[in-house]
């Protein structure tokens with residue numbers, strides 16, 4: 001279940017970098033990108049400042065999207081999820097909320113050879129907002145799904161750890177201001193990720209998750 005909510009966050013007190021106010025566009029050259037191999041079959045790509053105009057994108061998405069707050073099970077109780085979310089799918093009749101998102105979808109689909117046809121948005125209003133350790137549901141219907149995340153707003157720590165039984169080290173990536181982070185290979189099968197709570201953040205962060213055929217999950221029974 002999800003309740004609609006009014007959103008009252010801005011980047012006013014957060015000083016983004018200069019090109020965060022440029023006209024929004026994507027860097028189709030993936031300049032400065034680097035791949036981290038978590039093990040022999042799982043990887044994470046990070047491309048700094050992949051999306052220019054990130055502060056403008058942040059402001060427009062906060063204002064335009066229909067934000068909701070879902071409920072999640074925690075300690076055997078249903079509690080409000082500590083972040084706001086919104087969703088878009090190419091199966092609906094509306095275009096992406098901003099032209100730069102259509103551009104990103106096309107650039108990412110070409111580069112990673114995946115039809116990213118849905119976008120999940122997550123708004124972390126302050127350091128109390130978070131998402132717990134998990135792997136993404138695409139893993140139940142696809143082998144080695146690729147999930148691409150563009151972060152706008154203030155940087156937050158994106159953490160990665162191996163699932164129980166998988167050998168590997170904990171990693172963390174600081175992402176915001178238009179940075180792209182892509183999880184691929186066996187990442188969703190063998191690894192988990194989270195955005196932990198933190199005492200202090202320089203401002204809110206919004207993650208834009210490009211997903212591959214989420215609609216395929218209809219009717220699939222999900223496991224933990």
Ligand SMILES: O=C(O)CCC(=O)C(=O)O
Pocket residue numbers: 122131136149158193194195207
């Ligand atoms: O906000 C992020 O960068 C990650 C969110 C996430 O992992 C999820 O919603 O499944």
